[in-house]
Amino acid sequence: MAGVLFIVAVIGNISAKTYLFQELWQLSVVLLLTMGALFIQQVKPIAYLPYMLAVWSVYPELRRLLDWSFNSYSDTPIMALAPFLVSLTMLIPIIKGYKRLSRVSIGVLATAMFVFVYGLIIGLPQYGAMAAGFDFINYLSPLLIVPYINVSTFHNSARDLWLKSFTSIAALVGIYGIIQYFAIPPWDKFWMIQSEMQSIGHPEPMEVRVFSTLNSPGPAGVYFSFALAVMVMNKKWRAFGVPGLLLVVFALLLTLVRSSWIGLAAMIIAYFMQAKSQNKMKLVTMLAALVIFFQFVLPSLPGSDSITSRFESFGNLSEDTSYQERLAFSTHISQYISANPLGNGLGSTGLSAKLNKNALQDFDNGYLNVFYTFGLPGGLLFIGLLLFLLVYTLKTTNEHKEYRHLAFGTMVAVMFLFLSSNMMSGVGGACIWFLVSMVFMEHKEKVNDENLLRYP
Structure with a gap:
């Protein structure tokens, strides 16, 4: 409550300064998301973790929408406080149940x-x-x-609900990422131009490295890789079935983040080494299906050239500029x-x-x-x-x-x-x-x- 009152006081102070109207909007969104977290924890606490993960996933996109609507790029957005304050509400049940x-x-x-x-x-x-x-x-x-x-x-059983919610959010974020690749929204294009990030491609359709609703391709790749591993490991955690899995695969590939592909492979191999024989057969079958998809379907999809060349760079690191710079x-x-x-x-x-x-x-x-x-x-x-x-x-x-x-x-x-x-x-x-x-x-x-x- 003290934190909420502090935010309200800040909003009241800023509202008196009309030239900071954009910051007022950002503070209002932060307050709304934080109050939403407190409300969910009181009314339906099982939904809190999916809500928190959703806020972490989409708040950069909300920031870009506000920047675009005001035609003003904010280098240090107040919106960045949203996931922090939403996450800090976990202190309430932690303090209550610390024993x-x-x-x-x-x-x-x-x-x-x-x-x-x-x-x-x-x-x-x-x-x-x-x-x-x-x-x-x-x-x-x-x-x-x-x-x-x-x-x-x-x-x-709450864990299964949380994990399926996690992959559901990833699938939705992946759908937006695919849309972003083929028809980049004006607010994302505005942000790419204003941020001057050279590593995320050009602000044109099929020339952008997908970052979806996240800050950049790196976090998007990490998010997709973990969600994809969860979807592969257990069918009951998989959102939207096989189509959802393929959507996340394609979105991950469009990020062009090689380290995320390596992390995904390491995670699946670690699971394979511990899984039962029956589960190992299921996993091998699914991975074989994905390899077939990559070999025969992916080359016919738009953007396949950049993905293929990114994979080929693994075998020629001595001439890879990015690797040498690292x-x-x-x-x-x-x-x-x-x-x-x-x-x-x-x-x-x-x-x-x-x-x-x-x-x-x-x-x-x-x-x-x-x-x-x-x-x-x-x-x-x-x-x-x-x-x-x-x-x-x-x-x-x-x-x-x-x-x-x-x-x-x-x-x-x-x-x-x-x-x-x-x-x-x-x-x-x-x-x-x-x-x-x-x-x-x-x-x-x-x-x-x-x-x-x-x-x-």
Whole structure:
């Protein structure tokens, strides 16, 4: 309530300044989405996680619509607060049920908080409260999914509803991405021109790297790859059946994000190694069908040339400009980290770079990004946390092995995806912590109202 009153006060102050009318609209949307989260948690809490994931997925598109409608590009949009505030509402049930937190979830939360606070202390004097604070909340808010799931008292069947909701959102985001590729909407075109992002193609039909409703192709690729892996692993988690799966496949390919393809392959292989023989046969059959689709159907589709050439670049990395630039960047940053082992702190990389002109916005190696930000002490602790989760999701005893296999596959994918970028914050972090948190649901008593288990 204090947070809501603060936002209302800010809106009241800005409304008195007519030249900030666009910011007033953004604040109003943020307030509406936050109040929606509070309402859902009170009325139908089972629908909260799908709602939160939807907000993480579409808020950049809402921002682009507002910018386009006002014909004014905002480099640091207030709309970016929306997923943070929606995610922070999880603190209410977490604080109420903190006694139900398991030792493992407490350890994960405490370790991550120690690393984040260390990065905040280092970053605050260098980059200011805005940049460091933005980075801090960008890391923390997705992580809250783990304790939120851990203290929940939903029945186990809630996990299937959440996972199917996750793939449903991905399918809808994928449909928009395909539309974006063939007929780019004017608001997306406006944003591409104003943002001057050279890596996402040209603002023309069939010349854009699909980013759909997300910020850029990178987050879109990560989102699609995780959703696609979930759809492949279990039929009951698959939204819209085989057509939905093919839509997400095509949208993922149109992002042209190679690291996401590698992460997807790693996740599916990790699942295959643990699955039962019967499930392995189903998986092999499905993958064979997808390969046939790629070999015979994809070449006839518009945009197939760029996708095919992107795949072919895997076999000729020595002449791949992007790969060579990443290699040179990694060498340079490694030398910098050696000279500054305490780290640069939060606010030094990522989206917070928009709030701090001296920060590195594009960081092409997740492992080096962690050490660059948190230094050797915090970096080793953070990477150690990821390795712990990798082992924990592999060896934890759980009567529902399908969720353990899903969480383990997610952590395997994370270890590979970190070779290209750090996706533990923002929408990537929301996807990862959401999938990993499936093994942290320990309370299996049914909720009082069975209707809560129905998707709204």
